[in-house]
Amino acid sequence: MTLRLAGLFADAKTLWRRERALVLPVAGLFFLLPSLGLLLLLAQGAPELESLSDQAALLAFYRKFVEANVVPLMLAYLAVDYGIFALFNLYLRGDGQMLGQVLLQALRRLFPFLVIEVAVSLGFQLGFSLFIAPGLFLFARTWLAAPAYAERPGAGLIEAFKQGWVRSGGVTWLLFLLVTAMVFVAGIGAMAVASIVTGLIATIAGGGAVPEFLSYLLLSVIGAGVWTALVILRVAAYRATEPRQGI
Template identity: 40%
Template sequence: MKFTLAGIFVAAAAMWRAERELLLALGGVFFALPMLAMTLMLAASGFPGAIQPEQAGAAMEAFYAANLIPLLCANAVLDFGTFAVLNLFLQGGGRTLGEVLVASLKRFVPFLLISYLASMAVGLGLSLLVFPGLFLFARSWLIGPAYAAAPEAGVMAAVRNGIRRSAGLNWVTILAASFLVVLAALFAILTATALVALLGSFVSERVVSVIGYILIAAGGGLAWTFLAVLRVAAYRAASRDTGASSGM
């Protein structure tokens, strides 16, 4: 399979169909639930509320400062779920959910380190100029799958392997693929919440809010799950495109 946008999506869709039940279980527990928790924390903080656009940055900084530990824990759960999805496909098929979780737990700390370092690099790039952050995001996206495919090789080998597979114009394809998934998820969430808002005439505002929070978490969880599958598809496609081993 060539490293193309269409090819990656076709491969990811096939993997989704093959492991749909396990993916929904992983996504529900490790993606949707922490996203629901973060959504509820954000709502409880009153953000965005009546905050003016020019005050949004300061308000978000205050929110993160006040909820740093819970947010770090939620992000760790998201990272563990991502690692579990990567292991599901890159450590051999036919495993049960319990086997996947145990294998992921044993190797999770190095993966978490990779994830945090990559996030810090992307955040720094975005704070300087948008383009460097997007470039760093795309070039680091396959490091996680590289580690999941061959954890015995170590973190540095995964960094080199992941960066190599995103060389050339591959990083543009990675960026486009992830952007399309996020855009589709945002559209679906906005559409669903708008439809739920119509229920305001029949049920209480509190019920509408709760349904909206659940839809946001569910939509985000599905998108995050598919993004993890997409990373596997991109990693495999890049391995064939570059002639490198896929770790299978």
């Protein structure tokens, strides 16, 4: 079982080209639209947000925002997770199915997948709150559990976590590096680029509702692209860590 970054990105590129006609509508519906909706919702408090100067006040603002918008936030996160699971099903169990069949297949087994994603997220947050490295390590060791469940849902959740742990055993350092880059480089870098571009749009257009909306749309497109790329990389990593059978 080998895994190299160059091969991983090459496989991800091949996977994207193979199914992009189906990936694009899934990404648009379940990544882009929820992101855009949340940004527009957050924009309602933008004047209040701009007046905040210290970190404590900023955290209080976001806490208030979350409390006031629990249902929309939950629906948005549910949509994103459903999109992720749909793409997993497309690549690992699609077998030439139409988009509607893939979405229905994902819907039927969505709840156990959500359990996996919540467990992985909680483990990451717990480890990250104590020390950064343990959180990233635990996240790397369980990162492949979700695609394992998507490929073999009949095996159950415990087997999915077992498969994720076993598959990541020989390549933990590489997945650790990939997860670190995903969390710190890709996420922060994408937001930095988006902030610069949206600032340029606002400056050139001189303000107004339309440039503001275009800025939010651009942020959502970038976010959807990042989510899509991460899902495909996850599939590529899962396929690359397939245990080799003996002779």
